[in-house]
Amino acid sequence: MLKIKVLGPGCSNCQKLAYLTQRAITHLSIEAEIEKITDYAEITKYPILSTPGLVIDEQLVCAGRVPSEAEITTWLVNALEQSDQPA
Secondary structure (H helix, E strand, O other): OEEEEEEOOOOHHHHHHHHHHHHHHHHHOOOEEEEEEOOHHHHOOOOOOOOOEEEEOOEEEEEOOOOOHHHHHHHHHHHHHHHOOOO
């Protein structure tokens, strides 16, 4: 299961990012947990200069803009492929 974090104060762009991410998850029919991180101290643990930010399995994949659903889908597929690799 992928662990996804949406970083930001809860603004409209953060909400849109969370919505598009959920749509991509549903479209792919994958298991994923989305967590909305609004605490500034937690957000600053990632190399993010502006919100919203998207983190998939502790990897920051996007910051400072709302990506398209297609971009999010690509990142989710890539994360799934990496998680299937033997350690």
